[in-house]
Amino acid sequence: MSASTSNRTPGDRRVIQIGPFHPLLEEPVGFELTVEGEKVVHVDACMEYIHKGIERLAQERTYDMVPILLEKICGICSVTHSVCFCNAAEDLLQVEIPPRASYIRTIIGELERLHSHLLWVGLAGHFIGYNTVFMWAWKYREPVCDVFEMLTGHRQNSSLPIVGGVRRDIPESYFPEARRAMDRLDEQVEMLTAAVLDDPVLAARLKGIGVLTPQEVVDWGVVGPTARASGVDTDVRRDEPYAAYEELDWKVITTENGDVFDKAVVRLLEIRESISIIRQCLEKIPGGELNLGQQHIPRGEGIGRYEAPRGEDIHYLRSNGTNMPERLKVRAPSFTNVASFEVSCIGESIADVTITLAACDPCYSCTERTAVVRGVDGRPTHTFQDLVRLSQDKTRALAREMGREPGLNLL
Amino acid sequence: MESTDLGKRLESAFVDRVEWTARSQKRLYVSIAPAQLYPVFDWLRENIPGFRLGTSTGIDLREGVGVFHHFVVNGMPLVVTLKVIASKPDPRVPSLAAKIPSARWIEREMAEMLGIEFEGHPDPRRLLKAEAFSDIYPQRRGFDTRAFKESIGERLDF
Amino acid sequence: MANATPRVPSLFLKALKKSPWVFHVGTSGCNNCDIEIADCLTPRYDIERFGMKLAGSPRHADVMLITGPVSRACREPLQQAWLEMPRPRAAVMVGACACSMGAYKDAYSVTGPPDKVLLEVDPDARFVYVPGCPPKPETIIMGIVKLLGAL
Structure with a gap:
């Protein structure tokens, strides 16, 4: 039909x-x-x-349980929501997390961005009939999941973030293998990027389609790579640095046209940036404490922001001094x-x-x-x-x- | 721009009509009456470039039903929260969706979760249309999942 | 699991075991299991080497992969899709939520784990459970292979 x-x-x-x-x-x-x-x-x-009613569910869980529950909002953004909640709680508490914890959060966040973007490239390829791209991109995604598993013990749900730091350490003995995986991925993504960008059929197929103007982006509150492809320079990692992004050398990718082709370009170039961020983190990660210990969350309110692979994630947390949130509002970028x-x-x-x-x-x-x-x-x-x-x-x-x-x- | 500066500027523009607290240099919370929502929003949008709606939170408080609009600024570590409290039991607030389209979905969701009426919303249909929820507001105080499931005759244990 | 439906001719069953077609239903889960199922298709796992194929419609499928708890609104579509599947049919519950509702057990919007929902319309329905959040693709493949061994 x-x-x-x-x-x-x-x-x-x-x-x-x-x-x-x-x-x-x-x-x-x-x-x-x-x-x-x-x-x-x-x-x-x-x-x-x-609709799963996860906000209500989170309001019936203790602060230690909430980050693990929030990983189940979305399978791809599992790090996103739990770290964003921790950002909100740390904004409420006005505390800084230990440096090692912030590097660990950066590493798992960027690994998540890598596998999410590769997943998107694959699906986009499938939608327009380039199933070779689908198979390639998902093949290259596997080593990223492997690195995630080596470092955290799970392919996607790490359960690492807690309020005030991270729950466990990541083993340094796996860093050399993680570096090698990043080197291989860099070459593969470079090849994939060149193949996608030079293809005249793809250019003819994707340019000028689904255009969002910068004004529409601001009016509709569009975030992330979708906004950056329209030339709106917004990235929470730079605008309101959390974790270790302030200490790292990377740049925000923006393009001008706002069509589907540019959205693909932004994502492909961001993959390279993420690889670079992970490499720097693996070099620079300091030793020391992992978390601040058990935190009592007093009455008050906090707002956490996080740059998810799809854009800005916002959590609003209100506490009434008990061991459960009074209100947790989750706004994922796709919304x-x-x-x-x-x-x-x-x-x-x-x-x-x-x-x-x-x-x-x-x-x-x-x-x-x-x-x-x-x-x-x-x-x-x-x-x-x-x-x-x-x-x-x-x-x-x-x-x-x-x-x-x-x-x-x-x- | 820091939150205290913005708070002071807001206060001089809207004497006695806004009440602000800055929890840090990145977070500004402004309490206003429902009637002040449009003027304050217009002022903020005119005076801050890159000003957009991040999200809104609907919350059932003791004193009424709160609608907190969280605005973020592109390129700046600043979140401005406009707090509007509507009186119970029949909460009504002006709709921000009449001004910016990004508020459309979130207001539809809040209307459904808390039973708030947004006056002037261009498209006030239900967003999560599952019928068992009509007239049930899961984010209201006193909503009990167990009692709700019993009331529609569902099993609780499996 | 043990008693296969006797009406099914043995040749048919043999063919089914060689090449089961799989239909995937996501019933309001978190999509992580769904991604792992899609991952099974890709070069590293490549379930097509077992003759398995993801079917586009329940009418063409032998095995249903179900992920996630059943939300109130997904209940009837799931039952309908199940009844459309030709016999012999079986379902694989992929992930903790499909096995036992997992983290969503106390949520107001879910009505039950998919096995109980399917048993309401088909008391003969047979299931394999693959726990994990999410289970690794290897585990999912092993679940389907075990199901075939038991048919």
């Missing part, structure tokens, strides 16, 4: 419900697209089903980024919707919601696969026009 087979007249508006369950998407995603011919005129996100689909998708053709939606690296678990499985009351239902197929077909057609065979290996 494809969009072109549904019988409609030009100028006729109709709603396409994307009722998705796709094996390659990490989560189900649902959108209602209102289309006029091939053009999308309105997007409504179907927000249901995945604002996903909302901006209402502008970035308008005017695009249906074939471009998947990649536009994917361009901000949406994380629906973070956004606390998911989507419907089946169409309702006989409305035409496109599965996400149909849209992916449309998107891949467009790439194929472009490649043929250019006289190239981009090695499309469709699942």
Whole structure:
């Protein structure tokens, strides 16, 4: 089934419900697209089903348990939410964590950024029909998870951060292997970046699609690589340095055009920056204490900010002096980024919707919601696969026009 | 810009209408009456470049239902929190979403979690539409998960 | 697990064991398990060497991989997807949340672990449990292989 087979007249508006369950998407995603011919005129996100009530749950847990619970907000941003909560609690307490703890937080945070960005590159490649990119990127992601496991004992959920530092040390005996893994990854990502940026089909396919202007970025509160691709220079790691970022040498990547291509460029270049940050941390990490010991959280309020792989994460913590938070508000970056689909998708053709939606690296678990499985009351239902197929077909057609065979290996 | 400077500037612009505390040089908390939300927001947006809404927190306090709008500034370590308290039992506050689109989703979520009515919201539908939650406000004081699950006839232990 | 449905012809069962098609349902989990399942497809783990393939629809699948606790709104879609699967069918509960609701046990928005939800509509449903938060891809593959051995 494809969009072109549904019988409609030009100028006729109709709603396409994307009722998705796709094996390659990490989560189900649902959108209602209102289309006029091939053009999308309105997007409504179907927000249901995945709401887990984790804020309420955190308010019934003690401060030591909360960082571990918050790792379960989102599988990819596990370090993000637990460190962000610790930032909020440390803002409430007005304490500085020991230097070794801040370096450990930086290392696990950047490893997370690495595997998250590689994951995105892979998925984006799949959406536009470059499954080779998908397989490559995910293959290169594995050594990052291995390093994470060597250092913390788990592929993603480290359970390291606690209020006032980190729970355990990371073993220095694995540092040489971690360095070697970073060296190998650097070469591989350099090759991947060059391959993606030089490909004329990709450029033709992704440039000028899903553009967000800087004004739209500020109005919709878009954050992270999605904002930086539009030339909005915002990065919490530099704006409000937490952990060890102030002592390290790195730069914020921004580009000007705000289209999907630039969002890919920003992410690919950030991967190289993250590798450099991890290398510096492994060199410079000081010895000493790991945490400040058990902290009593007094009455008060604190706000933590953290630069997640997808953008700025904010936690608001209010304490009433007991051993549990009175209120914990979690705002994950995808919450604002996903909302901006209402502008970035308008005017695009249906074939471009998947990649536009994917361009901000949406994380629906973070956004606390998911989507419907089946169409309702006989409305035409496109599965996400149909849209992916449309998107891949467009790439194929472009490649043929250019006289190239981009090695499309469709699942 | 440091939070105390901004607090002083706000105070001189809105004499007797704002009440601010700076917990550190990075955090400014400003308490205002619901009617002052638009003027204070407009003033802040005009005077601070890169000013955007980070998020909002809905919180059930003893004195009323609080709506805390947390604003962040691109390129600066500053978070400005505008605190608006609406009176119970029928909390109503002006909607910030009428001014900036980034407040749309978060206000829809707060309306659902706490039963706050945002006056002037352009799109006041439910965001998390699961029907069992209509008229149940999980972030209100006194919400009891066990009692809620019993009331809709669900099992508690598995 | 032990008693396979007797109606199934042995040739069919043999073919099924050689090439099980897998359908993946995420029921409001944290997506970490879902990523590990997708990871099984990629070059290092490559589940296709076992003849396994991720199917796009429950109607084409033999095995359902379920991740996450079941939120109130996901309940009916999950049951519906299960009933659409042809017999013989089995499910693998991937991760702590699917096995026992894990961290979300006390949340107001979840209704139960997926095995109990499926048993409501199909008392004959058979399951394999793969604990872990998230389980490593090797563990997930081992879970499916054990399931095939028991069919």
